[in-house]
Amino acid sequence: MSALRAKKVLLGISGSIAAYKTPILVRALIKAGAEVQVILTPSAASFVTPLSLSTVSNKPVLTEFVDDEHEVWNNHVSLGLWADLMLIAPASANTLSKMAQASCDNLLMATYLSARCPVYFAPAMDLDMHQHPATQEAISKLESRSNIHIPSAEGPLASGLEGVGRMQEPDEIVAFLEKDLMSKMPWLGKKVLITAGPTYESIDPVRFIGNQSSGKMGYAIANQAAEWGAEVVLVSGPTDNLTLHPEIRLESVMTADQMHRTCLSYYKDSDVVVMAAAVADFKPKNPKKSKIKKNVPLDTLSLEPTVDILNDLGVKKNKQFLVGFALETEEGLDYAHQKMIRKNLDAIVLNSLADDGAGFGHDTNKITFIKSDGSHNAYPLKSKKEVALDLLHEINHLINE
Numbered sequence: 001m002s003a004l005r006a007k008k009v010l011l012g013i014s015g016s017i018a019a020y021k022t023p024i025l026v027r028a029l030i031k032a033g034a035e036v037q038v039i040l041t042p043s044a045a046s047f048v049t050p051l052s053l054s055t056v057s058n059k060p061v062l063t064e065f066v067d068d069e070h071e072v073w074n075n076h077v078s079l080g081l082w083a084d085l086m087l088i089a090p091a092s093a094n095t096l097s098k099m100a101q102a103s104c105d106n107l108l109m110a111t112y113l114s115a116r117c118p119v120y121f122a123p124a125m126d127l128d129m130h131q132h133p134a135t136q137e138a139i140s141k142l143e144s145r146s147n148i149h150i151p152s153a154e155g156p157l158a159s160g161l162e163g164v165g166r167m168q169e170p171d172e173i174v175a176f177l178e179k180d181l182m183s184k185m186p187w188l189g190k191k192v193l194i195t196a197g198p199t200y201e202s203i204d205p206v207r208f209i210g211n212q213s214s215g216k217m218g219y220a221i222a223n224q225a226a227e228w229g230a231e232v233v234l235v236s237g238p239t240d241n242l243t244l245h246p247e248i249r250l251e252s253v254m255t256a257d258q259m260h261r262t263c264l265s266y267y268k269d270s271d272v273v274v275m276a277a278a279v280a281d282f283k284p285k286n287p288k289k290s291k292i293k294k295n296v297p298l299d300t301l302s303l304e305p306t307v308d309i310l311n312d313l314g315v316k317k318n319k320q321f322l323v324g325f326a327l328e329t330e331e332g333l334d335y336a337h338q339k340m341i342r343k344n345l346d347a348i349v350l351n352s353l354a355d356d357g358a359g360f361g362h363d364t365n366k367i368t369f370i371k372s373d374g375s376h377n378a379y380p381l382k383s384k385k386e387v388a389l390d391l392l393h394e395i396n397h398l399i400n401e
Helices: 017-031 050-057 076-082 093-101 107-114 127-131 133-144 170-183 216-227 256-267 309-316 332-342 384-400
Strands: 008-013 035-040 085-091 119-123 153-156 162-166 191-196 231-236 249-252 272-275 282-284 303-305 321-328 347-352 367-371 376-378
Touching: 008 017, 008 076, 008 107, 017 035, 017 050, 017 085, 017 170, 035 050, 035 076, 035 107, 076 107, 085 093, 085 107, 085 170, 093 107, 093 119, 093 133, 119 133, 119 170, 127 133, 127 162, 191 216, 191 256, 216 231, 216 272, 216 384, 231 256, 256 309, 272 309, 272 384, 309 321, 321 332, 321 384, 332 347, 332 367, 347 384, 367 384
Parallel strands: 008 035, 008 085, 085 119, 191 231, 191 272, 231 249, 272 321, 321 347
Antiparallel strands: 153 162, 282 303, 347 367, 367 376
C-alpha cells in the first residue's frame, strides 16, 4: 500500500533550475496515489511553465493571490487547510530564508504560513550557496519547527561545480515521503474491524424499527485507523453519504442479523475490533411481507430481542482487542463498566445523551474511555475526528503494554 494513497499534496515550486524536474515529480506523486495542487512562485515560472504543470497535475497551477482572468481569489488559508502534506521542491535559498523569517510576499509563502499539515522541503542551489552559514541557519531553524528536510544530494551542479546542492530526484523524493509517512503509521499491517451506524429492523417492506445514529463516529474511527496504515473493514448500517478513506473495505448491511454475520466473517483474522454501531435492541417477531395499510388497525407490535453481537464477539474472543460503546443518559460510568465485564471487552467507550453536542447526529462527541481495570480517562467535547484519534491512541497504548 502506498502511504501517499489519497493524500492531498500541495507542491510549492520556487525559482531554481531544478524546477525543470517538477513535472516528473508531479507524475510520480500522482502515480503513488496522491492528489496534487501546484503553487508556483513568479520566479519559478522562468524555469517551468504553468501549462506543463497543469497538464500533468490536471489542475490549474496557482501563482498569484488573485486570478484576474477568472476573477478568482486563491485563498491561501483554504489551501493550507486542504492539504494533508506540503512539499516545497525545489526550495531555493531565497525561499528557505523567507520560510525561516516568515516573510510573506507571494502566494506560496502565505500558504506555507497557513498550513497545518506536515511540511517537507527539498533544497536546491549551488554548492557555496548551500554551504553558506545563513542557508544552513535557515535549514536548522525550519527543522527546529518540525519542518521535514529532504537533504540535497551531491553531484554535478548547474554552475559546473560539483558538490552538495542538487535537489533529490523525483523518485527519491517520493520514496522519502513514503518512508517518512510509513514511519508514522503505528497500525501498519494490523487488521481492524469497525462497525458504524444504525440497524433497521423491518415491520413491513416500507417501515422499520431503528434509531437516530448517523454513523459519523464509526466512520471517523475507520478513517483514522486507515490513516494509521491499518487494513480496515467497516461494517455499516444505513448512513447518508459519509466520506470514507479509499483503502477501507465497506460492507453495507441493514439488519442486526446481517451485521452479525458480516462481523463473524472477518472477526477471526482481526487484531482490533471497535463496535461503534448502534444496533437496534428489538425487531418485529413477524414482519409483514406486504405494506400494512393505513386503515388496518395495528394496536400492538410484537417484538423480540435482536442478536447481541457484542456479547457473541466477547464469547468468541481470542487474540482480538475488543472495544464496545455505551450510550447512556444516567449512571453511565457504572453501567458501562459492568457492560464491559459482562461482555468480555478489553475497553469500552462511554458517551452520554445528556451532554450537549454529544450523541447521535452531531459532528462532535464527548467520551470517557474506560479500561478493563476500571480506570478511565474523560475527554472534553471535541470533533469526532479528534475523538477518533484519542480513541486510537488509548487502544494503541493498551496494546503496546
